Amino acid sequence: MSENSQSQAPTPDIHGNLNGNQDGNLNGNQDGNINDGKRNAPLTAANASRELQSTSTASADTSPQSATLAYLKRYPSFVIIVAILITIVGLAVDSVWLALGGLILTLVVSVILILPSWSNVWQQVIPDPWRKLAIATLGLLASVTGLLVLSTSNQQGTRAIRINWDAVGALGEIVGALGQIAIAILAVYVAWQQYVISRDLTIQQNRITQQQTIDAYFQGISDLTINDEGLLEDWPQERAIADGRTAAILSSVDATGKAKILRFLSQSRLLTPLQRDRRLGRPMLDGSGGYSEDRRYGTRVIDLGVMLAATDLSKTDLRWTDLSDANLVRTNLSYCDLVMANMTRCILYQANLVGADLKGTRLFYGKPETATPRTRQDLPNYETGEYTGAVVEDVDFTDIQRLSEGQRYYCCAWCGETARQTIPGGCEGIPNKLGR
Numbered sequence: 001m002s003e004n005s006q007s008q009a010p011t012p013d014i015h016g017n018l019n020g021n022q023d024g025n026l027n028g029n030q031d032g033n034i035n036d037g038k039r040n041a042p043l044t045a046a047n048a049s050r051e052l053q054s055t056s057t058a059s060a061d062t063s064p065q066s067a068t069l070a071y072l073k074r075y076p077s078f079v080i081i082v083a084i085l086i087t088i089v090g091l092a093v094d095s096v097w098l099a100l101g102g103l104i105l106t107l108v109v110s111v112i113l114i115l116p117s118w119s120n121v122w123q124q125v126i127p128d129p130w131r132k133l134a135i136a137t138l139g140l141l142a143s144v145t146g147l148l149v150l151s152t153s154n155q156q157g158t159r160a161i162r163i164n165w166d167a168v169g170a171l172g173e174i175v176g177a178l179g180q181i182a183i184a185i186l187a188v189y190v191a192w193q194q195y196v197i198s199r200d201l202t203i204q205q206n207r208i209t210q211q212q213t214i215d216a217y218f219q220g221i222s223d224l225t226i227n228d229e230g231l232l233e234d235w236p237q238e239r240a241i242a243d244g245r246t247a248a249i250l251s252s253v254d255a256t257g258k259a260k261i262l263r264f265l266s267q268s269r270l271l272t273p274l275q276r277d278r279r280l281g282r283p284m285l286d287g288s289g290g291y292s293e294d295r296r297y298g299t300r301v302i303d304l305g306v307m308l309a310a311t312d313l314s315k316t317d318l319r320w321t322d323l324s325d326a327n328l329v330r331t332n333l334s335y336c337d338l339v340m341a342n343m344t345r346c347i348l349y350q351a352n353l354v355g356a357d358l359k360g361t362r363l364f365y366g367k368p369e370t371a372t373p374r375t376r377q378d379l380p381n382y383e384t385g386e387y388t389g390a391v392v393e394d395v396d397f398t399d400i401q402r403l404s405e406g407q408r409y410y411c412c413a414w415c416g417e418t419a420r421q422t423i424p425g426g427c428e429g430i431p432n433k434l435g436r
Contacts, residue, residue: 259316266321273298345374347391359402364389368409397422
């Protein structure tokens, strides 16, 4: 018994090797053909040899077909050229079957190669909005051809259907003309798509270039206005250069770029009149980590002046910007976000504020009843509000958003009779202090 057991002991190892070396194991690679009963049955040398024989037979049956398809996919052009050469040889030796075989082989190979890519070709050549139109046009042509062929006027003699070749020829000419028109339309469509793509790329490149220009401006202004000690300079020449660079870039960027520049200058306190040391001209600290404002006598690092007059700032974000004393004559501020912006003493004559958001926007100091617009000769009084207000004459306030009662009173009092008609809520009971 011991000898038999010793002689039979290596059998599981042999079976395990057979089971593991034949493409992974037989249970997993035969696509579920071996059932649960066979899995649980003991694996003998005879069973293993039969399974290996069946596996080799199945692979031998499928190998010619898979090899042919693999060769066809690998060398499609060579196969087609050989088939064409067979056709030419058949025609040369006057063998119908040889020529017919070459033609059939060429047709089959071509169809096999075209079918997998047909959907991609269909999507690329025929745009999505035109696919239904193309199919409908093909159906229309087929139906018209069928009606001409099956019309009762063509039924002559003993034959039920007789084709009127003159009508078919005329229809062919019409189809040819329509095909030329379709090709011309397709060419126009392709040209239009190319124009749209080129336009989008140009717009994107312009945005990138503009952002790079704005970043360079930010860096240049920072280097110009801050010295090694971290203080804002107040030399006239430096302020003049800063004003010139700002005016130049504001005239060369779009509305979004202008808004970015204004937000940068406002948050950097470069548009705010700061209290200065009368001897050294350096800004004074307010004791809480910032610079002290001086609305009466302070000096701005950059004075906007007329840089924004008659410009387009529509649909931009101007929250918390300091636009005080700026000349905004005929400026387009429609649908702007002006939340908490400071627009005191700015000139808004004939400006467009349609749909703008004025929540918390400061138009004046003091009370609305005593506040008055700025003038050229009078100094502002920031306690009573006299001469601290914005000039709002002939401003378009149509559909303006979140206008407070104090703002509405001031605008109704000083915007003029024409602009009063555009203020939401009306101006009933508020006097026209402008007088015109």
